[in-house]
Amino acid sequence: MHKKHSPDRHDGFAKYRARHYRGARHTLLLLPPAKRRALQRNLIFIGTTLGLILLIALFSKAQAAGGSYVVDDGGINDPGECSVDAWYTANRHQGNIHNQTLNPACTFSALPAVEWSAALSRASNAGDAETQISPQVKAQVWSQEALGLQIAVSATSHLALDRQHAFDGADFNVPLTWQPVQALRLSLNGGWTHAYNGGEQNHRLTWGAGFEYQLADALTLIGERYGQEGGDQAWQAGPRFHVGKLVDVDVVVGQSLTGDHNQWLTTGATVRF
Numbered sequence: 623m624h625k626k627h628s629p630d631r632h633d634g635f636a637k638y639r640a641r642h643y644r645g646a647r648h649t650l651l652l653l654p655p656a657k658r659r660a661l662q663r664n665l666i667f668i669g670t671t672l673g674l675i676l677l678i679a680l681f682s683k684a685q686a687a688g689g690s691y692v693v694d695d696g697g698i699n700d701p702g703e704c705s706v707d708a709w710y711t712a713n714r715h716q717g718n719i720h721n722q723t724l725n726p727a728c729t730f731s732a733l734p735a736v737e738w739s740a741a742l743s744r745a746s747n748a749g750d751a752e753t754q755i756s757p758q759v760k761a762q763v764w765s766q767e768a769l770g771l772q773i774a775v776s777a778t779s780h781l782a783l784d785r786q787h788a789f790d791g792a793d794f795n796v797p798l799t800w801q802p803v804q805a806l807r808l809s810l811n812g813g814w815t816h817a818y819n820g821g822e823q824n825h826r827l828t829w830g831a832g833f834e835y836q837l838a839d840a841l842t843l844i845g846e847r848y849g850q851e852g853g854d855q856a857w858q859a860g861p862r863f864h865v866g867k868l869v870d871v872d873v874v875v876g877q878s879l880t881g882d883h884n885q886w887l888t889t890g891a892t893v894r895f
Contacts, residue, residue: 725741
């Protein structure tokens with residue numbers, strides 16, 4: 623299970639509404655400088671990401687993938703296949719809290735049951751930023767197409783790149799996916815996490831449940847609920863748009879169920895090749 627930051631996110635929808643009247647430019651100038659800069663970063667990231675994805679899509683064949691969702695499924699990439707996930711997350715009410723993640727993953731033909739990945743993420747909070755890399759190995763231990771069942775195990779470590787003490791924790795997760803009908807996939811996760819925060823070590827059990835329901839060839843609805851024993855809990859949901867057979871684009875809203883009940887918005891895309 624990917625160790626996810628939960629930043630507070632900026633309301634990017636006002637920007638799109640403002641485009642449709644002549645006073646939009648003046649309205650944007652009235653925003654506080656911090657929110658205006660966050661809005662500009664959001665636009666630049668989305669534009670750059672979509673441009674790169676469209677270029678990759680010309681040479682690739684995309685399939686469904688986890689993307690920014692925390693609940694994992696029991697499947698892995700096909701042997702000889704790679705994928706790239708990219709997403710941007712921003713707090714709804716505080717534009718200076720956000721993060722970006724790029725997560726490449728591959729399954730090599732020599733080890734057809736094992737997927738290797740390394741998520742690179744950068745989290746920013748009011749000018750303070752931290753970069754983290756999370757290498758992961760995921761092995762599919764059982765797959766029965768007739769029953770629609772898949773089971774895997776994964777192990778992930780988290781390393782801070784801009785701190786003297788680099789080790790930030792590790793996760794172990796067992797995802798199970800059941801597909802009772804063609805349009806519906808249900809996933810359950812159970813695992814354990816070890817977090818190292820400034821000298822304080824925490825060990826907690828983790829859990830998660832999610833669904834994917836394909837409404838049409840170009841649209842799938844996804845939702846999940848996840849948490850830690852005695853720790854954070856949250857939900858996420860949103861549509862996944864399938865742009866032809868080449869690209870998947872996610873728009874995800876989420877909310878923490880503990881603490882300040884922060885809300886966030888994530889935009890992302892997945893390409894496989």
